Amino acid sequence: AADMLGVHVDTLREWDAEDKLVPVKTLGNHRRYRLEDIEAFCTDKPKKPKSALVRVATYARVSSHEQKTKGDLERQAGRILTYCAEKQYHVIKSYDEVGSGMSDNRAKLKQLFVLVSERKIDKVIVEHKDRLTRFNFRFLQDFFDAFDVEIEWVSETMTNKSYEQELVEDMLTLMSSFSNKIYGKRSAENRKKKKELEAKAKEIQSA
Structure with a gap:
């Protein structure tokens, strides 16, 4: 032997x-x-002791309820869990959410932040990094790094047509938000000017 x-x-x-x-x-x-x-x-592969299991949280997101209705969110979450099973990761918590990647005001994302800050996980698993955020990924990564939590994504490339449509929807949402702020500011300025003119007109009438 x-x-x-x-x-x-x-x-x-x-x-x-x-x-x-x-x-x-x-x-x-x-x-x-x-x-x-x-x-x-x-x-036979040596079995990994329980103490060495990698603790992870999964996060899946789509931008619209229409995508959720079509089953996109469920399939995305399923692919992530399959990936975790293949890697023999210990899934502590799974988060599935409908919300824009432009917004950081997402309930499930905030819950994930709490889990990270409590040091209850070693990794966050997503299908692609844009599931967490469309922009400023580096800032989010720095936050996770501060708690020794790694971000790991299943797919490096995005080939699904729904993701392309989702990006368009997010961009339209961003443009709409900027437009509303600009027009809102102009409306406020116009109302202020109108009040000033009305006040001056009253002064002239009373003179």
Whole structure:
């Protein structure tokens, strides 16, 4: 067995004591190893101790309720969980959310921040980094780094048409928000000027 495995006989004794590779004992107390046990030892992957399990939280997001209705959110979450299972990650919490990637005012995202700050996880798993945020990803990453939490994404490239449409919707939302602020500011300025003119008109009338 030592020759087959390329190890010293003392190593076999250590493996026996650690229950890694247990031999069959003869009446004369000699160790004999079955071929199937040696083959199983060579092919089996060592099991990761529970203390070394990677604790993760998953986060899935779509921009619209229409996407959720179509099942996009559910499928995205499923792909992430499948990835975690393949990596043998220990999923502590899963967050699924409908909301714009332009906004950081998302309930589930805030819950994820709390989980990170409490140091209850080692990684955050997303399908792509833009699921967390469209812009300023570096700031978010710095926050996670401060608590030794790594961001890991399943896919490097985005090929799904719904994501392209989602980006368009997010950009339109951003443009609409800016437009409302600009026109709102102008309306406020116009109302102020109108009041000033009315006040001056009253002064002239009373003079």
